Amino acid sequence: MQLSTRHLLGIKDLNKEDISLILSTAAQFKEVLQRPVKKVPSLRDVTIVNLFYENSTRTRFSFELAEKRLSADTINFAASSSSAAKGETLLDTVQNILSMKVDMVVMRHSASGAPHFLAQHIPAAIINAGDGINEHPTQALLDAFSIQEKMRGLEGVKVAIIGDIMHSRVAQSNIYLLHKMGAKVTVCGPPTLIPKYIQQALGVQVSYNLQETLEWCDVANVLRIQLERQNQVLFSSLREYNIAYGISKKLLDSLQKEIVIMHPGPINRGVELDSDVADSKQSIILQQVENGVAVRMAVLYLLSGKN
């Protein structure tokens, strides 16, 4: 069984079988990560470049660790400390790197569609590590893996995505993936942070009421308020956001059932999540990080034979 695509540009391009294959392969890599030697030789003849045109800690470390656990050779590129700062174009940078015999490219870029552009121009396998406000496919895959582990499946699971939906590539990738796997999705947040036609375009339920949404869902995936992507004032203050859409322990305890709390990180403590919620036993935030390495190993492994 093989993936139907050569690249991982977005969840949009994957079918249900691809997603299942990645998740089941990730389960085997998770087992690898529990062994005394947490490494396999599968990619020892593969060279991977991590091209990060945008800041990242978790995703970059997670990819790098996944690559090392697969025995691949890796090079890291950060736009701020490279020739991109001197005005070199994306295509020129990548072609120069590829002439050093690189097989796979992991790329994060602030422009939506940047990895799709690269995939049309270079022969290496491209993995999107987040492009603008479009997609962040490996985050959605690791979220799905974590939900599946906790809820024993994805079919019929009710997932609420809460917060800044407008600027979130995580939300978009999650919606695509959860729908393909038969889960139900509601997005919740202030009207200014939810795209107007999202219900028609992506088929999700929309709610502006946090309490009602939490009563409905099994899993709440709480997004970060992305202050760096907002060049206009979309809510009056962080304090006001916390009062209306922040999740407190008191709110969680008032619900009829115990729900699972997720967050892709980095958390703004006291804004979208209170500290005692982020650190509570209902939160699987650190399991998400752990699962991220296994899921990225699965993606890299499954795409490594396509050249």
Add this chain to the structure above:
Amino acid sequence: MQTLFKPEKLSELIQSLSKSLFETHKDFRNIVFAGIQQGGAVLGEQITSELKLLVPGQNIDYGKLDITFYRDDIRKEILAPDTMHMPFDIENKTVILIDDVLFTGRTIKAALDTLLDYGRPAKVELCVLIDRKEHRQFPIQADYVGTTLQTKRTDKVKLIKDEVVLIPGEEG
């Protein structure tokens, strides 16, 4: 596809393998078994069940080893992995690897690589149902052999459910 061994013959071979394992070791407290996915895992289950009858009351550790990530021809075709299940420590134990067919020896080499990532066993032995000896590419021999078969290089021999089948090769 042609049937080489029917269920009766297969169970005879399994019994004789279990008997020679029992006669060599007698005590299995410091021994663990690992069946190589997929045929070896099926066979391993049957052999360890037989052994339990020969040493009643003794616990027999049995795991399943998947070698997908360790294959030396991995770039030719990326395969989805099978389940790995090694729920015990192998440090300083004797590990008995079990496989259905010993052919080129490459699978066993990969299985040894896989095993060593779980710890450092005191000793590793190999137990196979069928030995296709003349096609060996690596210097690997089995300690326990059910039977030896003369086959063409291009033939495929497999344990499927409770039968051993031969899928004839196209050339030669």
